[in-house]
Amino acid sequence: xxxxxxxxxxxxxxxxxxxxxxxxxxxxxxxxxxxxxxxxxxxxxxxxxxxxxxxxxxxxxxxxxxxxxxxxxxxxxxxxxxxxxxxxxxxxxxxxxxxxxxxxxxxxxxxxxxxxxxxxxxxxxxxxxxxxxxxxxxxxxxxxxxxxxxxxxxxxxxxxxxxxxxxxxxxxxxxxxxxxxxxxxxxxxxxxxxxxxxxxxxxxxxxxxxxxxxxxxxxxxxxxxxxxxxxxxxxxxxxxxxxxxxxxxxxxxxxxxxxxxxxxxxxxxxxxxxxxxxxxxxxxxxxxx
Amino acid sequence: xxxxxxxxxxxxxxxxxxxxxxxxxxxxxxxxxxxxxxxxxxxxxxxxxxxxxxxxxxxxxxxxxxxxxxxxxxxxxxxxxxxxxxxxxxxxxxxxxxxxxxxxxxxxxxxxxxxxxxxxxxxxxxxxxxxxxxxxxxxxxxxxxxxxxxxxxxxxxxxxxxxxxxxxxxxxxxxxxxxxxxxxxxxxxxxxxxxxxxxxxxxxxxxxxxxxxxxxxxxxxxxxxxxxxxxxxxxxxxxxxxxxxxxxxxxxxxxxxxxxxxxxxxxxxxxxxxxxxxxxxxxxxxxxxxxxxxxxxxxxxxxxxxxxxxxxxxxxxxxxxxxxxxxxxxxxxxxxxxxxxxxxxxxxxxxxxxxxxxxxxxxxxxxxxxxxxxxxxxxxxxxxxxxxxxxxxxxxxxxxxxxxxxxxxxxxxxxxxxxxxxxxxxxxxxxxxxxxxxxxxxxxxxxxxxxxxxxxxxxxxxxxxxxxxxxxxxxxxxxxxxxxxxxxxxxxxxxxxxxxx
Numbered sequence: 157x158x159x160x161x162x163x164x165x166x167x168x169x170x171x172x173x174x175x176x177x178x179x180x181x182x183x184x185x186x187x188x189x190x191x192x193x194x195x196x197x198x199x200x201x202x203x204x205x206x207x208x209x210x211x212x213x214x215x216x217x218x219x220x221x222x223x224x225x226x227x228x229x230x231x232x233x234x235x236x237x238x239x240x241x242x243x244x245x246x247x248x249x250x251x252x253x254x255x256x257x258x259x260x261x262x263x264x265x266x267x268x269x270x271x272x273x274x275x276x277x278x279x280x281x282x283x284x285x286x287x288x289x290x291x292x293x294x295x296x297x298x299x300x301x302x303x304x305x306x307x308x309x310x311x312x313x314x315x316x317x318x319x320x321x322x323x324x325x326x327x328x329x330x331x332x333x334x335x336x337x338x339x340x341x342x343x344x345x346x347x348x349x350x351x352x353x354x355x356x357x358x359x360x361x362x363x364x365x366x367x368x369x370x371x372x373x374x375x376x377x378x379x380x381x382x383x384x385x386x387x388x389x390x391x392x393x394x395x396x397x398x399x400x401x402x403x404x405x406x407x408x409x410x411x412x413x414x415x416x417x418x419x420x421x422x423x424x425x426x427x428x429x430x431x432x433x434x435x436x437x438x439x440x441x442x443x444x445x
Numbered sequence: 446x447x448x449x450x451x452x453x454x455x456x457x458x459x460x461x462x463x464x465x466x467x468x469x470x471x472x473x474x475x476x477x478x479x480x481x482x483x484x485x486x487x488x489x490x491x492x493x494x495x496x497x498x499x500x501x502x503x504x505x506x507x508x509x510x511x512x513x514x515x516x517x518x519x520x521x522x523x524x525x526x527x528x529x530x531x532x533x534x535x536x537x538x539x540x541x542x543x544x545x546x547x548x549x550x551x552x553x554x555x556x557x558x559x560x561x562x563x564x565x566x567x568x569x570x571x572x573x574x575x576x577x578x579x580x581x582x583x584x585x586x587x588x589x590x591x592x593x594x595x596x597x598x599x600x601x602x603x604x605x606x607x608x609x610x611x612x613x614x615x616x617x618x619x620x621x622x623x624x625x626x627x628x629x630x631x632x633x634x635x636x637x638x639x640x641x642x643x644x645x646x647x648x649x650x651x652x653x654x655x656x657x658x659x660x661x662x663x664x665x666x667x668x669x670x671x672x673x674x675x676x677x678x679x680x681x682x683x684x685x686x687x688x689x690x691x692x693x694x695x696x697x698x699x700x701x702x703x704x705x706x707x708x709x710x711x712x713x714x715x716x717x718x719x720x721x722x723x724x725x726x727x728x729x730x731x732x733x734x735x736x737x738x739x740x741x742x743x744x745x746x747x748x749x750x751x752x753x754x755x756x757x758x759x760x761x762x763x764x765x766x767x768x769x770x771x772x773x774x775x776x777x778x779x780x781x782x783x784x785x786x787x788x789x790x791x792x793x794x795x796x797x798x799x800x801x802x803x804x805x806x807x808x809x810x811x812x813x814x815x816x817x818x819x820x821x822x823x824x825x826x827x828x829x830x831x832x833x834x835x836x837x838x839x840x841x842x843x844x845x846x847x848x849x850x851x852x853x854x855x856x857x858x859x860x861x862x863x864x865x866x867x868x869x870x871x872x873x874x875x876x877x878x879x880x881x882x883x884x885x886x887x888x889x890x891x892x893x894x895x896x897x898x899x900x901x902x903x904x905x906x907x908x909x910x911x912x913x914x915x916x917x918x919x920x921x922x923x924x925x926x927x928x929x930x931x932x933x934x935x936x937x938x939x940x941x942x943x944x945x946x
Contacts, residue, residue, distance in 0.1 A: 298496040
């Protein structure tokens with residue numbers, strides 16, 4: 157049985173790889189970096205790609221990250237994000253993110269953006285091997301950062317599927333995730349986009365992860381990759397990520413040849429740091445065998 | 446319970462902070478806020494929004510800059526390639542007033558084989574579109590070397606809402622296919638097509654038709670509820686005709702300057718050298734209604750050319766220049782005084798001037814909202830098209846933006862080299878200004894200030910020309926525009942575009 161499940165997970169990885177091999181949409185990737193919550197990297201999300209796993213009932217998560225936006229008349233500006241996520245049940249989490257432009261002397265700019273999040277897991281047969289699945293949505297205002305008019309809210313619904321595979325022990329977990337998503341406003345839908353990635357959890361202490369955000373099977377282009385690592389000590393965690401790495405395909409008659417000769421372009425990549433605090437009030441749900 | 450003591454304490458602390466100290470937090474935030482919205486984008490209705498109708502124009506406003514600083518504003522794709530760009534002068538408050546940076550939002554550029562050039566097309570009539578990009582602001586000529594930052598933005602455009610704003614497009618028919626067009630010649634057929642329009646509004650007009658108005662473009666901006674008074678010609682059409690693309694064949698209003706009584710079965714000769722906007726009035730009430738009163742998403746009328754020209758009709762080629770460069774003499778320097786849409790006696794002259802006061806007095810805003818600041822404005826419209834119609838956007842996504850940008854200089858009239866041998870040098874106190882323009886007609890300056898007379902820093906007395914370097918090669922070359930004309934001249938007499946006194 158375990159062998160069959162391992163094969164299933166491997167097939168899922170191959171599916172992701174195959175989709176990745178087709179294309180991406182750098183604009184959608186930038187959009188997602190702009191509206192995604194600060195994830196519990198490698199746990200309820202990879203970096204900007206949501207996982208089907210959730211925080212768990214009565215567990216809370218406060219995360220923040222930021223990057224330098226530049227300098228205005230000699231004062232550095234930082235684009236910061238802070239998220240508060242709450243697990244309302246074992247399968248549902250809700251969250252709020254505030255993006256704020258801040259000066260180096262800790263004065264706020266009056267440029268800010270709020271985003272709301274919700275995710276509901278609807279498939280959770282076991283903790284390992286068999287994929288879990290969740291539906292989620294991010295919501296951002298299109299006018300004046302107000303959420304009073306439904307027509308002025310842009311929704312980003314998604315379906316996330318995650319499979320977690322223990323490596324010899326449940327203390328070392330490899331998790332792979334695939335996401336299909338779109339945008340929605342005033343009953344109109346955008347084109348479908350696909351994201352995916354993998355993360356490795358070593359002893360609940362060291363996390364490594366990489367994701368490909370926003371590839372579009374209907375187009376052909378280079379892919380955008382985000383990658384990072386995180387350390388966790390108890391409730392506190394800190395990580396660093398490198399966003400917007402471009403995978404430039406090389407020459408070749410076949411896709412395999414093109415990828416074999418591809419290279420990573422870091423020219424437009426940005427470092428991002430994150431700190432996070434877990435507030436665990438709920439019991440962890442018993443592991444499903 | 447002991448296990449949860451610390452998390453409970455932290456949660457309780459957060460709860461106390463959030464729910465019992467809101468005023469304290471808000472007051473703290475207010476006391477620590479600089480009231481500077483660093484970068485904002487607007488649509489052509491002057492709304493700060495991330496929602497655009499296709500064919501709209503995106504404006505950008507920057508705050509917190511050095512007073513009178515000279516800056517470059519770039520729209521960058523995610524790979525940091527320039528989609529479109531402009532340079533602008535900050536005012537005395539360090540603000541770059543809303544300036545058009547992205548024309549025809551939502552359109553993509555596609556090569557039309559039969560026309561042999563790129564055309565703008567709507568990607569889809571049923572999808573929600575998304576453009577995500579960065580806006581970067583940095584100094585353009587080392588007037589402020591300590592400013593360089595960028596912020597991510599995204600905009601969506603929806604072609605499929607319950608009652609969206611009609612997208613009105615002037616164009617031509619090419620093998621029975623409607624092609625959006627900004628630049629016509631007399632004798633061409635003028636067609637009007639609408640997207641996002643499927644039915645008459647409620648209540649529907651008694652005629653069961655909509656009214657297409659052809660009005661002069663006067664450099665101004667139609668506001669919601671404004672009467673449509675300066676009508677060149679009007680024609681009724683059914684919704685189905687508009688969706689398919691209907692030829693505009695009406696007869697011009699009798700007595701209308703240059704075109705009075707002329708038929709538009711083909712664009713009349715009198716229309717040469719003029720610019721127009723096209724308004725579709727879906728309830729035939731003679732008023733430009735953006736939305737139904739009391740609603741937020743029930744759009745009514747549509748316009749092609751609000752604040753910028755919808756289309757132009759090219760003038761006859763000017764007399765052959767005596768030099769070996771096929772440049773185009775044209776009036777460009779403007780005082781920016783706009784008088785709204787209520788004129789009838791003559792075509793707008795866009796306040797082209799031969800003389801300016803050194804302190805910029807008696808010039809004013811092109812329109813209230815935009816292009817604040819006193820001094821010389823640039824407006825080239827109508828345009829005598831030599832435009833190769835090749836977009837020069839450097840964006841990696843070749844379909845992302847159909848547009849281009851040009852360089853504008855003020856040069857000493859005695860020093861301008863119309864043979865194209867000497868590099869163009871802006872006179873002291875001015876800069877090479879880069880401006881996005883609309884595709885095909887290369888129109889778009891729309892009274893952007895190109896020489897600001899700031900307090901204590903008047904413009905220098907002298908005689909000048911304005912050069913629009915369309916191909917951005919830094920020299921006067923074929924197809925560039927040169928204002929070396931007096932107002933109303935068709936050929937240069939003394940080679941002076943304007944004087945500062």
